[in-house]
Amino acid sequence: MVVVCLASAKGSPGVTTSGLALALTWPGPVVLAECDPSGGSVAAGYLQHLELDGGRGLMQLIVAELRGQAREQFWSQLVDLDPPDRRRLLLPGIANPNQAVSLDPNWYRLASFFASLRQDIGLDVIVDCGRLVAPHAPWPLVHQADLTLIVVRPVLASLLPARALVQTLLADTVPGGQLGLLVVGDGDYDDRIVSWHMEVPVMARLPSDERSARVLTHGGTVKTRQPLLRAAAAAGSTVAGRQEVEHADV
Template sequence: MAIIAMVSAKGSPGVSTAALACTLSWSRPTLLAECDPAGGDILAGYLSGLEIPPRGLLPLAVADLRGRAREEFPHQLVDLDAGDPGRRLVLPGITDPVQANTLRPTWERLATFFADLEHQDRGIDVIADCGRLTTSAAPWPLLHRADLILLVLRPATLRTISPALPAIAHLRRELTEHGRGPGALAMLTIGESTYPNRELEQRLQLPILASLPDDPRSAQVLSDGGRLRRNPELLRAAASIEPVASRTIAERRTRLSATAVPTEASNA
């Protein structure tokens, strides 16, 4: 795998919890990058019980402007797994939405940097928590580069489902005009749905990649900190997403490679 971006539409929270659940449960080395322009939550939430010096996405972006992103990268991370260092990493996000403008000139290069992590000695997959699309400072270059974009949706009522329609349309336009096509886009649902999955897919014209249960107890720990129960339902379900995402990305890369060959041959 490589870059998996998670986003949400208005009125459908759960991106940060889903991204952290996947980071804690996947088997491959994984980096959770808090790329939400509204600000990161993990230092003030899940990791609030630890004294962690200032670090994260903003210092990395500044280092990138100086051509030192690779050297500075290890110093901006928080390691979540003391027993297996480097396996579950977090790059904390900005602490003030005003800082989002500072990131604008660097998103293109940061996206390339994240993509290259897959090819390092210990290949790292990036789960990018990109927050809500309603902001004017969304990290579009990162979304354009992502191998998989998951629209996180709580399909409990029509009120939570309706905002997904314009969000999906916006994503499709952006990915068609600037990315590698809308084929990277899918849904990750949370909790019970008002509609059967097939009907929801037809209404939104988007496939459901996977679903997570509504597990308030575990979600609260991932949001606010505390001790997780042993083998919680939320993390078990999140772990099951990894092989599906890996297969989906591999199949899409194969399709993209196949369509690129005739174009290259015709230009030869």
Template sequence: MITIVSGKGSPGATTTLAALAAGWPAPVLLADCDPAGGDLATGWLGQWIVDGAIRSDIGVLSHATATRHATSGDPGTLAEHVQAAPPARHVGLVAGLNTPGQHAAVGSPGWTRLTVALAAFETAQGFPADALVDVGRYGPLTPWPLLLAADLVLVAVRPTQRHVLAARSMLTELGERIAPDRLGLAVCASTSAATREVRAALGREIAIEMPTDARGAAVFSDGLDAGALPRRSPLLRSARRAARRLHGTYHTYTPAELRAPAPPTLASLIGGGSR
């Protein structure tokens, strides 16, 4: 589980996570857990909502409602709240809240149940399904269970003074509860030189560096071209490299598993069993 969080302004966390999911080399869950309301479905996949292929009411809120009487999280409860992302069929979307007011209907118990379900989810073939989680802007409503359970927490930041200063105070607070080896940076709309400056200023490792690519970013943030993957996009190329590296950090496979073909549809991609 990799969770991304942002500070003040709009550093590009949601765009980065959508691109990372699109470039992920294995089945992956993309969970929009921003308590202020989600942008993943309405942004990258907005046209598919308009066309009726994606439902914005199936995801975080529907899972919280369906499991409200459960005492703990169960990965078997999550499958019916996951939808295929049409531009990238290996991505299973857990759509976010439609309004900030819906946060109260989820509450801390709902976030905890979702965290357990995401962490233990498997594909239909019985392999662990990775989860990429967007918790939005850091603040009083931040769902801490999704930060504390993550294998890696990424703080999204742009290489500007305003974003770096906002990230500095946030990293201090996060560092009080998250081990240093599980806390890194996602530097967005950057260059190699600017990324090195951010690393020096914040004293944290860079887990992801995304280049400036306005057209590619518009696909994942605003659904340009109906969200179709921009094949020649520098952003997507960087996301794929980062995805392969991060995936390889947490997984080892047998030769037989590596030869297994990628499942082509949500039905064969997503199972509901526990690890």
């Protein structure tokens, strides 16, 4: 089982949409954890039809962790992304970006808790980290993840700031695990050029699919036959399978 972080360097390359597409098509039980310090968006977007009251999620889990009750309260903080399956779940993020400052001293606790989910109950975790260059970014989650995917679009305006972030991560040796790229949409460069320029491999690619992206952003019915969801299913199987092999070799 794996912990995978998705993050970006600048702009809106599609981190949340990509994370949600992966979670909805992941090959096993999975939690999409919204750890973007700018706030979560899935509850108010894709799940807006549920009219969630905001009484569960990331902040409540952290409070439970501080009380030593995270394991007991974990399941009650989740929302089913694909009811009644209970295999694809969401840990909603903070509702107000002003809450991000209180997350800073607790990212390490959360990283350890996610690692324990992987080890103890066989639950994969996809972490939406948002922009790692933003204030209060969840760096400890990246440091303890099995894999960090930097989400980029294959255009220079996306690749240049992402390269600076990748270089920072490489200098930090990414203590938790591997580093790679998730390329979203079409642009000026193919995967070979992107990988060469960024100095890390392209591990997955998702196509431009405005119809599916609109549903994942604003709500509606997901069609798994659409290009984005098909590609996400293939990417998830590749990433999850690759990480399982890595763990087996350790």
